[in-house]
Each structure stands twice: as structure tokens, then as C-alpha cells.
Amino acid sequence: QVQLQESGPGLVKPSETLSLTCRVSGASVSSGNYYWSWIRQPPGKRPEWIGYIFYTGSTNYNPSLESRVSISADKSKNQFSLRLSSVTAADTAVYYCARDALDGVDYWGQGTLVTVSS
């Protein structure tokens, strides 16, 4: 059974960098036809795709966030990470890591609320 678990600070100050890690079990981030993804959902709003990393290491990002976002993977630990710089209150959301099977997102983490506030 594939499981994903997000970890990281729940509170980040404005202008600082948000950093989250997703630990994966039951699947490998270094093989298979999957996009290891980050998706966020502001309270009461629709999910927003942030970006993903493919097992080859190639990445794609939401154009609206591309200048501030970076996704990387640590194959030795079977995990992948998100960094979002220069955060503002608009970046407050539940952040999910997920597996995109190229035909929909079939596994999601439980989500972690990140609040941007001083």
C-alpha cells in the first residue's frame, strides 16, 4: 500500500522560505511512471497544482509559482521536498504531497496546514 506523509513547519513568517518534505512508503520515487507532486488548497478554495518531479529528476512547475518554487528528490531516503520562497499570506494553505499516475492523482498524503504569519 502506497503511503505519503508530509512534514515541516506549520508556521512560516512572511518573506521567508516554506520547506516541506514528503516521505514515501510502498513505492519508489526513483522508478515508475509517476509524477511526485505537490498540491495545495487554501481554506475553502479549490486545490492548486504546485509542481512535480519525475523519477528521472526532471521537474515542472505551475507558471504562476515557477519563480519561487523548487522540488527535489532524495532517492536514498525515498522522499521528495518542496521549497517555496518569499511567502506571503496568500501562500497559507493545506499542502499535500501526492503521486500523480499520469491519469489522475491516485495517492495523497493527509495534508499539512502551513500558515504564513508574523
Add this chain to the structure above:
Amino acid sequence: DIQMTQSPSTLSASVGDRVTITCRASQNINIWLAWYQQKPGKAPNLLIYKASTLESGVPSRFSGSGSGAEFTLTISSLQPDDFATYYCQQYNTYSRTFGQGTKVEIK
């Protein structure tokens, strides 16, 4: 960017009702559309992909149809567990975008 628009935003229905939700894309996305169900405090759950293929384990009362730019999700007989918010998502290009959601409420 491809924009996704769902209608209605809210739907009031009773157990046993047939329910239909519409999703429109701002351009042709072929069949590259997925539907999700989300309950409060939980991650979305994949119901349908490739516009009409049922994900394993999803009840057969859920069905999807459409291609190009207009799609529908139908629940043939609404059950108590189905009261939730539903999202469509396109994956025609390297990026993904979601519709604004349809909340199915108890009438």
C-alpha cells in the same frame, strides 16, 4: 493556462436522486480529465480518470462522460456517503488545473 469551470457550485439533493455535475475546459483537452470527491478535512479521492474510466474500488453508481471541452459526472442514485465536494481536474498538458468544485448538500 487551461481554465476549468464547474456547474453548479452547490447542488441540493436527496438520497436516491440522480445527480449530474458539469465541467467545462477553456480549450480542447481530449479525454484527459479526472474527477475527485473530497470530504471535510480529507484529501481528495480519485473517482474517474480519462473522462470515463472508473478508478478501482469506486462504486459503479459513479460515471463520467464527455470529451473535448465538456464533461459530466453522474451519480445514478445518491447515497448518504456521497454528500461531499466534487472537483474536476485536467491533465492535457504538463500542468494540471482544478475546477472550483461542486458541493453536494442534503436537501
